[in-house]
Amino acid sequence: MNRQTKRAGGKFSLKQYKRLSVFVAVFMLSIATLFTGFADKAQAQEDILGLSAEAAILVDAETGKVLYEKNADVVLGVASMSKMMTEYLVLEAIHDGKIKWDQNVKINEYVHRLSAAPGLSNVGLTQGEDYTVKELYEAMAIHSGNAATVALAELISGTEKNFVELMNKKGEELGLKDFKFVNSSGLNNSSLMGNHPAGAADEENVMSARSTARLAYHLLNDYPEVLETASKPRLEFRDGRTYDNFNFMLPTLVHAYEGVDGLKTGSTDFAGYGFTATAKRGDERFISVVMKTDTRDTRFKETEQILNYAFSNFKKEQLVAEGQQIKGHESVPVVKGKEDSVKVQTGDALALTIKNGEKEQYVPKLVLNKDKLNENGELTAPVKKGDKVGYVTVETKDGEPISFLTEEGQSLAQVDVVAAETVEKANWFVLAMRGVGGFFGDLFGSVASAVKGLF
Structure with a gap:
């Protein structure tokens, strides 16, 4: 070189x-x-949990606060867990008065043949016979009956194709991302005997773990009665047979776990074995999702791992007390009032499910309502005691974002900040004198600056 x-x-x-x-x-x-x-x-x-599941997520069921996730945004086959959307739409139709639990549904030839298809989860449905909405719903929610699901879809929307359009529309309304519904049951379209309602012949429903958890979150919070059926270990059907719930973590079943009372399993060759679970102990309820495990038992064992982690490591803690003043923000300036500021405090306590021992990592953050402030950041008198002036939320000391499934859930992580006292508007004479004082004060300041400039 x-x-x-x-x-x-x-x-x-x-x-x-x-x-x-x-x-x-x-x-x-x-x-x-x-x-x-x-x-x-x-x-x-x-x-952190050493799961073999391709994707997983754990959330607080009350707020949707994300407590653990693995590949939560990867889009995977969802199989029969997509029946949670069908359940949501059935319960919505019941609430809206469009259908009734005791309403009869006549079984057509296609639904009958599908109910007898080998290798699929079903209860037998007789062609030409009437079944109530409640019977079909229980067959779907407890034993994952695919033909019963199609019968309900046809009842609500006329055709399963129309119902799939409704499923996708509702998914958007619920804020789901990374999802696509091509049928009401979660089967592969190739299993529908040439009657697949949407998508290609070999497609099936897909979702991410986050979207699956978000769907479960909405289902539980919008229609909590879903657990009345989902929690039943067995279905006693009119044909005289007893059908086990595929959620083997329910009481009396092989993987029974304390507190589990829902929600939905799913499996196909494409999706592998998945499970959306919910469990409650005391005041704590969690939602967990595992997707694409390799065996039926693995999905339950790994769900147990997640729920053990949840109940052992997280609890609800009060992070902000009712009536608490935020350090450094004890008052807000007021213009045109008898006083020049007003004390503010929280209207309620704020509690969140957090990891044990991490309470000190959360600090309160005050956010004032800009619509109530002038350009100088002041409130305008009169201000009445109890008037809402903003809200308090929490953030972590290290700046790590607090993740929630939904904006609605995130709003539960904040409490109103209100005026702790009344500040009345000053009368015209006082305001006039302040104006005069301000004028002469400014004048004197200008004169003083001018004189100082001479020297």
Whole structure:
């Protein structure tokens, strides 16, 4: 190598060249380490439970606060867990008075043949016979009856094709992302005997774990009566047979787990074995989702791992007390009032489900209602005691975002901030004198500055 190395604009020595090479190497190593650190952090989050499931998520059922996730936004086959959307739409139709539980549904030839198809989860439905909405709903929710699901879809929308359109529309309304429904049951379209309502012949419903959890969150919070059926370990059907619930974590079943009372399993060759569970102990309720495990039992064992983690490591903690003043923001300035400020405080207590021992990691954050402030950030008198002036939420000291499934859930992580006292509007004379005082004060200030300038 030459003793001098040329570059645009001049030359630098071999020694300088070596220093530059070392600098570049160190810089690139630092960048690699930085991104490796990010990757390690993400991987540590994913592997914290050592699950074999392709995707998983754990959330607080009350607020939708995300407590654990693994590949939660990867789109996977959802299989019969998509029946939660059919359940949602049936319960919505009941609430809206469009259908009734005791309403009869006559079974057509296609639904009858589907109910007798080998290898599919079903209760036998006789062609030409009437079954009530409640019977069909229980067959769907307890034993994952596919033909019963199609019968309900046809009842609500006339055809399963129309119902699938409704499913996708409702998914958008509920804020689901990364999802697609092509039938009401979650079967592969190729299993529907040539009657697939949407999509290609070999497609099936897909969702991410986050969207599946969000659907379950809405189902539980909008129609909590869903658990009255989902919690039944067995179905006693009119044909005299007893059908087990495929949720084997319910009481008396093989993987029984304390507190589990729902919600829906699913399995196909494409989707693998998945399970959306919910469990409650005391005042704590959680929702968990595992997707694409390799065996039926694995989905229950890994759900048990997730729920053990939830009940052992998380609890609801009061982070902000009722009537609490936020340090550094004890009052808000007031204009045109008898006083120039008003004390503010929280209207209610704020509690969130957080990890044990991490209460001190959360700090309150005051957000004032800008619509009630003037351009100088002041409230305008009169201000009455109890008037809402903003809200308090919490954030972590290290700046880590607090993740929620929905904006509605996030709103549960905040409480109103209200005026702790009344500040009456000052009368016209006081306001006039303030104006005069302000005028002369400004005038005196200008004169003083001018005189000072002379010296």
